[in-house]
Amino acid sequence: MAEPERHVGHDERRLAELGYRQELTRAWSSFTNFAISFTIISVLAGCFTNFSFAWTAGGPASVAIGWPVLCAFVLLVALSMSELTSAFPTAGGPYWWAAKLGGAGWSWFTGWFNMVGLVGIVAGVGYGAAIFLNAVLNLYGLKIGSIDFATTNPSAVLHHEFVLFLLILVLYTAVNIFADRQDVVFVVLVIIGVLIFVPDHHQNTSFVFSQTFNNTRFHGGATHGACVWFYILPVGFILTMYTQTGYDASAHTAEETRDAAMGAAQGVWRSVFYSAIAGWFVLLAFLYAASDTKAVDTAGGSSISIFTSAMANHLWGAKLVLIIATVGQLFCGAAGLTSASRTWYAFSRDRGMPGWWLFRRLNAARVPLYAVVAVSVVSLIITIPAYWGNKVGTPWAYFAITAICTVGLYIAYIIPVYLRLRQGDRFQPGSWTLGRHYKWVNSGAILFVILVVYALDIPTVPAGVPWKTGFQWTALNYSPLVLIVGVFVGIWWVVDARKRYTGPVRTIDEAPMFEETPEAGPAPEPGS
Template sequence: MVDRVPTRGAAAGDRHSASDAAQLESLGYRSDFRRDMSLWANFSLGFTYLSPVVGIYTLFGFALATAGPAMVWSLLIVGVGQLLVALVFGEVVSQYPLAGGVYPWARRLWGRRWAWLTGWVYMIALLVTIASVAYGSGPYVSMLFGLEPSTGTTIACALLVLLVATAINLGGTRALGIAAIIGFSTEILGALAVGGWLLLTERHHGLGVLLDGAGTGSGGSYLGAFLAAGLIGIFQYYGFEACGDVAEEVPNPGKRIPKAMRMTIYVGGFAATFVCLSLVLAVPDFGAVISGADTDPVSTVLSTAFGPLGSKVVLLVVLVSFLSCALSLQAAASRLIYSYARDRMLPASRLFSRFSARLHVPPYALVVATVVPALVVLASRISEDATERIVSFAVLGIYLGFQMVVLAALRARLKGWTPAGQFTLGRWGLPVNALALVYGVAAIVNMAWPRSPDAPWYDNYLTLLSGCLVVGAGLIVMITARPYGRSQAPAGDAVPERTK
């Protein structure tokens, strides 16, 4: 990996500002965003989107019940796989530091049609993920304030989280960066404090249990159970791409964003693994979790270890994590919608590409990133199953969007593209790109694999069906309405002209 080190000092900062504008203009754009986001703020944005606390606390009980304490190894396996993807993204964003992330990357690597479909899949996935994170915060709000848990309470709490996140995002890049740093600091300190305390005071097992499946699996095989529990890792390791979604708000993005992406994987992965490890060793009875007698081992462990008052503090940290995660997701979604509309690739593009000179954000794109998730949350009032069916696409859609870019990068590389940003993998680029694609396809298959033979077929294939529905709808819109045909922005220029 090669990071070319820029000159330091005030003069260097001026040169970076001029070179950033010049690079953006050479790519066909002039940006209205303010480059107020530091390296640490950019990293914090990716970290809070990845959110180890949200990811682990949400799926810990499921993973432990499915594969026992050995499920913790899935975090390391998925972490390595997603690092490969982050390295590919780092090369692309270094050469094409454009707002919106996967959409403009796919556009420059392949072309308008591929970019439109990539953006569609990723946009739907982001909007649904915002809803799932906001909805997931509801039970913790109820526990913190002693509210009676109900669908209505959860909906109200979710809508409140969305409104607070929107208010912060309307503060502009600087407010977003400050909020991301506060969220990162709170979450990492909380994760280390909670994990450390559990290891010191509530450790019931030795490290040997990490090689124990605790009797899970079927037919004498543990692999199926481990792959199913691996969803905790798959759900955990995304968010690093948000560092690139705000590329036009970061000084010297060609160097800083690839670094922030790698930092997100390293620090986020460590924090997630540490939290998961401490929880595993603190669970007193694996059998109770596996049998279903203890359906919420996280709450059981925290209430035992910290008591009523300490649990409230931990819950407050968890809520900050949920809010920070929703905030980062909203920022990523609004930049994607703005980038899409700026290239005239959406209906009402003129509206969604509007930029507020006072707020320094695209306000109407941000409204979409608030209203659509709110509607998904409100759908649970009609039917919780309806919300589950909508949300089931969330993680699969993120991974599909990722792999559409990874595939586009591999295709462009094989057709002659040589990454030309400040960050490159050199001769390792092709094998890393190929391995990232293999990993990503395997993760998608694992997510979509049917694992409930006793359930109705449509429930057993719910994730796959939701993915096919979103992709199919996107293809129908693309073929019939031809939204890409209105765009004259550059596309497919990563591949040298002579090889096209």
């Protein structure tokens, strides 16, 4: 048989079947695909910046036991998404899967929840990096012009953190940094080693795995009973859930990955699995090093206070850990911008974003430049409220962003999983499949996400309960704003979007790509 007139690689062929021309450069290996999700999850970002939630709402036992248990359920979500990534290896990810499995309406909502979550990751990780960078500069007593990083004035600290955040966003926009697994493993080992060998004192294993705290001031500080299981501990879920986000990046970069149906699919679940292991060891190192619980409690459970109190006589160790964590968060945020910009580009390609005609363009290097800039600008805008904190200088808007992005992402993750479960055996899997196990894996993932949405939407402190005396706006949990976003997007859909957004838009006529030149045969008759 003669060779095809136009040879199309397996990945390009599959992409054409899904309706798209190969536009992004397909140069990534399956390992690089895994690395971007692993970098975005980044235990150096989530574990460090949100440790205070689990410490305050449950204490050491909540961290040591809660992390692996929650990660096991997160893995169910990741496995479900891996199967969908293999079946539909496009940059659109969740919103594209929803369109294929449920139609344009499901796709519209999924795309916007996904976009809100991914932009929130860029903003949240960037601001977290600014907080840690400011702490490093504070330890060194650095002064640059009129900016004195050695100050402890709450208002000045917030100002410095915001300036650093702005500079970090500029850095994210200028470059995309990808860390490979060996680099991250080495960094994790260095941090664990410092926390083991540098502090003069350590906690015992009984403290790490059985000690419980309730510093939320809910229920009189109770550490036992139904209120702890159904309210206090769920408040601490944000540590695990915020850390374990962004692994859809492997799906969003599928069009840049070779053998995407297998490599991108494996990148989704493997990034969650290995992050769960690395994160657990890092958190255990935190807990064993937390010998001065009073200092940690006074700082609201901040991981920074663990380093500075445990290594008060060896501040070089605290500085080293903070520097490494800050650099890791810079890597995480830059990779997050890559994922978010690919989603913005893909959703624009399918005409789901305002100004889609601009954001679907690529520059000469085949990078969605306008989408990159758009994500950075929106990340800056939504973080501006963090410039104003409470009386002790806590950037309340930062914590709101982390919770909002987590809820938004998991809603986007679970919608196509539900639609896949609804399709049952009619679903056509790719080369990576759950087989007959999809029913219990998908069902477990859906129930877990429902629990997570509840846990992340409840008030985290008494001052954040609107109907109680002493309510403060700065203490409010703003996660339910995600539901308001859903209402707004729904109204937009009914009024206008459904008239123009029909789901994925084909950019290629696949027929010529797959026709082979016949070996012999009569010429077709005219008009046939």
